[in-house]
Amino acid sequence: MCEIVETKSEEMKMKKILDDIRRDAILKLKLSEDKDQNLLIHAALNLLTLSTIARREGLLSLEKIIEYTESEFLKLIATLIIDGTEPNLVIEIAANEYWTNEPEGVQAMIAYFNLRGMIAIQSGENNQILKELLQSLIPFHWRTTYKKQLEETKESSKNSYQKEISEKFTNIHPIFQEKNTLETIPLLEKQIDELSNPSIQRIIRDIENYDLSICVYALSEDARKKILNNLSTRLANVIMEDVIHYHSISEKEVSNSIFKVLSVIEKLYETGEICIPAKLEKTDN
Numbered sequence: 001m002c003e004i005v006e007t008k009s010e011e012m013k014m015k016k017i018l019d020d021i022r023r024d025a026i027l028k029l030k031l032s033e034d035k036d037q038n039l040l041i042h043a044a045l046n047l048l049t050l051s052t053i054a055r056r057e058g059l060l061s062l063e064k065i066i067e068y069t070e071s072e073f074l075k076l077i078a079t080l081i082i083d084g085t086e087p088n089l090v091i092e093i094a095a096n097e098y099w100t101n102e103p104e105g106v107q108a109m110i111a112y113f114n115l116r117g118m119i120a121i122q123s124g125e126n127n128q129i130l131k132e133l134l135q136s137l138i139p140f141h142w143r144t145t146y147k148k149q150l151e152e153t154k155e156s157s158k159n160s161y162q163k164e165i166s167e168k169f170t171n172i173h174p175i176f177q178e179k180n181t182l183e184t185i186p187l188l189e190k191q192i193d194e195l196s197n198p199s200i201q202r203i204i205r206d207i208e209n210y211d212l213s214i215c216v217y218a219l220s221e222d223a224r225k226k227i228l229n230n231l232s233t234r235l236a237n238v239i240m241e242d243v244i245h246y247h248s249i250s251e252k253e254v255s256n257s258i259f260k261v262l263s264v265i266e267k268l269y270e271t272g273e274i275c276i277p278a279k280l281e282k283t284d285n
Helices: 002-029 034-057 059-066 072-082 087-101 106-123 127-135 140-170 179-194 197-204 209-218 221-228 233-244 251-270 277-284
Strands: none
Touching: 002 087, 002 106, 034 059, 034 106, 034 127, 034 140, 059 072, 059 106, 072 087, 072 106, 087 106, 106 127, 127 140, 127 233, 140 233, 179 209, 179 221, 179 251, 197 221, 197 251, 209 221, 209 233, 209 251, 221 233
8 A cells, every 4th residue: 555655656746847847848938939949840750750760669779869869858868768767767867957957948848848758758658649749838820830840751651651550450460368358359349240330439439548459459350440440540540559569468458458348338238329239139039
């Protein structure tokens, strides 16, 4: 119990450190001039590139790239992370550097971008989430330029990257051995096969993305395809990216996620929000 309290206390401490830097950076950014927008946008695009590389090739792949960065602050944070330093210590050291040097104007927000972005990369946060996090801190009147440059950057690598993700996703075929897992997977696949697309879309609204991605990881190709076809393009890509990075998912986690989804299906059926043809046939008989 004491360990849980200590962990929560440490998490709150780290959150406060980040929040203090973020507030300071936002205030200082308001004093920036429009000519500074490219500096901030470049910092955001750089972090998204680092995130993509780290997710594809692992954190160690950033080592050679970081050598060429001009930002000593980013280099410090990245080196700590590559060396395996715990996130709370990375944040504490980086915060000390921030408050010791007190960057001004746009440089303050760039420093926060580098710290928050690298912590997100260290924890394996999805690239799409990081993109939206960074965008939320870019002033509205700079976002048109940001989005334009982001699209230009994405377009050059989008097709090859999506092809790579799709190929890796298609080649994932986990093997299960536990009785509970082997029994529940066919049950869920049967339900998915029988459900209409509107019913699947309704079910997805009540499922956590984590449980959804675990189920997609475990299901057959046909069941996966039906689920992904009922997601937005953005969410489908997020789910596929998550799936290809699952290396140590236990069968217990798989069973738990499948059970949660089956429970949601049963609940929505009982409330009349979805229709399951097989159950209707039994009722009619």
